[in-house]
Amino acid sequence: MYSLYREPGVLLWRGFTMQEFANQCFGNNIGHGKGRQMPIHYGSKKLNYITISSPLATQLPQAVGMAYSLKMDKKDACVVAFFGDGTTSEGDFHAALNFAAVMDAPVVFICRNNGWAISTQVTEQFRSDGVVVKGQAYGIPSIRVDGNDALAVYNVVRSARETAINEQRPILIEAMTYRVSHHSTSDDSTKYRSKDVIEYWNTVHSPITRLRNWVERKGWWSDKEESELRIHTMKQVKHAIDEAEKEEMPLLRDMFTDVYDDLPSNLMEQETLVRETIQRHPKDFPKDMPL
Amino acid sequence: MWGILRQKAGGVTGLSSQGLGNQMLRLRPVASAMRSYSSATKEMTVRDALNSALDEEMAADPNVFVMGEEVGEYQGAYKITKGLLDKYGPERVVDTPITEAGFAGIGVGSAYHGLRPVIEFMTFNFSMQAIDHVINSAAKSNYMSAGQINVPIVFRGPNGPAAGVGAQHSQCYGAWFGAVPGLKVLVPYSSEDARGLLKAAIRDPDPVVFLENELLYGESFPVSAEVLDSSFCLPIGKAKIEREGKDVTITAFSKMVGYALKAAEILEKDGINAEVINLRSIRPLDRATINASVRKTNRLVTVEEGFPQHGIGAEICASVVEDSFGYLDAPVERIAGADVPTPYAANLERMAFPQIEDIVRAAKRACYRSPMAANAS
Numbered sequence A: 001m002y003s004l005y006r007e008p009g010v011l012l013w014r015g016f017t018m019q020e021f022a023n024q025c026f027g028n029n030i031g032h033g034k035g036r037q038m039p040i041h042y043g044s045k046k047l048n049y050i051t052i053s054s055p056l057a058t059q060l061p062q063a064v065g066m067a068y069s070l071k072m073d074k075k076d077a078c079v080v081a082f083f084g085d086g087t088t089s090e091g092d093f094h095a096a097l098n099f100a101a102v103m104d105a106p107v108v109f110i111c112r113n114n115g116w117a118i119s120t121q122v123t124e125q126f127r128s129d130g131v132v133v134k135g136q137a138y139g140i141p142s143i144r145v146d147g148n149d150a151l152a153v154y155n156v157v158r159s160a161r162e163t164a165i166n167e168q169r170p171i172l173i174e175a176m177t178y179r180v181s182h183h184s185t186s187d188d189s190t191k192y193r194s195k196d197v198i199e200y201w202n203t204v205h206s207p208i209t210r211l212r213n214w215v216e217r218k219g220w221w222s223d224k225e226e227s228e229l230r231i232h233t234m235k236q237v238k239h240a241i242d243e244a245e246k247e248e249m250p251l252l253r254d255m256f257t258d259v260y261d262d263l264p265s266n267l268m269e270q271e272t273l274v275r276e277t278i279q280r281h282p283k284d285f286p287k288d289m290p291l
Numbered sequence B: 001m002w003g004i005l006r007q008k009a010g011g012v013t014g015l016s017s018q019g020l021g022n023q024m025l026r027l028r029p030v031a032s033a034m035r036s037y038s039s040a041t042k043e044m045t046v047r048d049a050l051n052s053a054l055d056e057e058m059a060a061d062p063n064v065f066v067m068g069e070e071v072g073e074y075q076g077a078y079k080i081t082k083g084l085l086d087k088y089g090p091e092r093v094v095d096t097p098i099t100e101a102g103f104a105g106i107g108v109g110s111a112y113h114g115l116r117p118v119i120e121f122m123t124f125n126f127s128m129q130a131i132d133h134v135i136n137s138a139a140k141s142n143y144m145s146a147g148q149i150n151v152p153i154v155f156r157g158p159n160g161p162a163a164g165v166g167a168q169h170s171q172c173y174g175a176w177f178g179a180v181p182g183l184k185v186l187v188p189y190s191s192e193d194a195r196g197l198l199k200a201a202i203r204d205p206d207p208v209v210f211l212e213n214e215l216l217y218g219e220s221f222p223v224s225a226e227v228l229d230s231s232f233c234l235p236i237g238k239a240k241i242e243r244e245g246k247d248v249t250i251t252a253f254s255k256m257v258g259y260a261l262k263a264a265e266i267l268e269k270d271g272i273n274a275e276v277i278n279l280r281s282i283r284p285l286d287r288a289t290i291n292a293s294v295r296k297t298n299r300l301v302t303v304e305e306g307f308p309q310h311g312i313g314a315e316i317c318a319s320v321v322e323d324s325f326g327y328l329d330a331p332v333e334r335i336a337g338a339d340v341p342t343p344y345a346a347n348l349e350r351m352a353f354p355q356i357e358d359i360v361r362a363a364k365r366a367c368y369r370s371p372m373a374a375n376a377s
Helices: A008-014 A018-026 A059-072 A091-103 A132-137 A150-167 A195-203 A207-217 A223-246 A265-280 B002-011 B017-024 B046-060 B084-088 B100-112 B124-139 B174-178 B191-203 B255-269 B287-297 B312-327 B346-352 B356-366
Strands: A079-084 A107-113 A142-146 A171-176 B042-045 B064-068 B093-095 B116-120 B154-158 B184-186 B208-212 B220-223 B240-243 B248-252 B274-278 B281-283 B300-303 B333-335
Touching: A008 A018, A018 A223, A059 A079, A059 A091, A059 A107, A091 A107, A091 A132, A107 A150, A132 A142, A132 A171, A142 A150, A150 A171, A150 A207, B042 B046, B046 B064, B046 B084, B046 B191, B046 B220, B064 B100, B084 B093, B100 B116, B100 B124, B124 B154, B154 B191, B174 B184, B174 B208, B174 B281, B174 B312, B184 B191, B191 B208, B191 B220, B240 B255, B248 B255, B248 B287, B248 B356, B255 B274, B255 B300, B255 B356, B274 B287, B287 B312, B300 B312, B300 B356, B312 B333, B333 B356
Parallel strands: A079 A107, A107 A171, A142 A171, B064 B093, B064 B116, B116 B154, B154 B208, B184 B208, B248 B274, B248 B300, B300 B333
Antiparallel strands: B042 B220, B184 B281, B240 B274
16 A cells, blocks of 8 residues: 555554544554654554655556556555646656556556645646546556546445456556545644535545445434444544553654664664764753653 | 954954855845844734735835735734735635645746735645656756746745644655755844845746744744835845854754854853854755855754754755865754654644754854764764
């Protein structure tokens, strides 16, 4: 899995626990990430989820490379690469698609076209008919799906995966949706779009509401179960946050490890020097520094 | 000869710093020789300084335009370009798709034709996706075309670490861009720097890389009436002595200037009188000012947030060894960021960048005021 930064749901589905999410966000000692990466830049080797990288679209040629290596190894597997509408403007997106096509790489490109890249609407991002035609232009079988229809997306992705593996070729899926939230916690999107529009998409076309209605009509769900699940999940999240906050910060040693495979001598010297300095001048350093 | 003059002049008390400045650096325009803010009644944030500089230059020259992600409707990712879209319209404040290589290339092309683009990178960490245009096109075109194609472009944006933004948002690119002939690289600290240097950058016929700092945007500095005037401009390639001293020279740029000044206050209490130089310009580097200072104090501490190897401090050290070796009474102390990709966790991040205490200790080492175990303390 090569994600952008709006796919923690995928990771959650694979088995990343609430606690692990919280640990990563808090950058504490027990998070797998050793406090190295920013919040929401998750990763898990165990779950085959590549650690999120911030620069946009760089993960796409890398996904193709990984797919090619799966192909060489004749594995019954493919790579899935997620990205948004904005990312399709980056040069790496075009390089990735072109290479995937030419190399017959088993990769499924999934574009979450949610209409916005921070404050830039898709009409200012590109003038093509969305992203699906770009896949076609590179010779990749491409399909557009209603991204707010959970069942449709499920069917499309399942079919895409089969095709990618059985036919050893790339597929592009453009999932149409709408970004109801702000771009991030540093953004207030009401500054550049109306609250009514956000409200509309959040209620009328909400994928959660639509799936829930369908499930309830089948008799598999009820209001009571809904509220129980919500309460339970809120507790889970709060518990995870509380636990994560209690944990210690990463050890000093973790500042120097993993720069290279082996700890080089200059970093070992630096670490020794830092420890000596902290010992000699303890008042210059914060008290909560786990050594 | 300068060194001797400095030593003579330095020995005479009562000579005003201003007089000394004017005598030694007579090539410096009067504007920047005035260190004291005689009529400093106003305070201005660095953000407003940059915004006003852009506004004034756009008003003065219709060829100047701004381009980048979120610069228009959003008022700028860090609000540096606030209000410009409303004032100058979408033709001169251009919101772009997310394609650094694209808009950097387009900017360079427009500069070839005579426009004066100001390209904003949301952070210089993302300039990596466009660096070919900056280096291979903007920096080298004038030379390769034998002077026929000059590139009056400015690449600006936040550089170096902010707070808690991890490895891909924290690197300082001063050393990388500073190594390339054909580029000018500026590093403002205060609001006066921001205004004067950005205006100079926009007016300059050569490509300029303008490295700002996200954490400085909100900081306020006093500005004189002269700084606020729309014709205000600082010369490119001239450092500023923020604080005069006689015991040790501390060079710094951008946010580290603030840290160096605080360190100097602490050192003063211990009887060490530090001279703090605000580099303002990495390329061209003001070797004259740095060397003159070291010839006066005989000790040097360089400070930067970037990685140590091949960094700014390394270049300054080499320059001083080449030009003023005989004046050094102690080895040069070089303070830089840790040689690791920036960690996110707050405690590790703090260890990865110079703190005020690090500067104080280094200055003391240079003054032989601390136990001289090898590399310790």
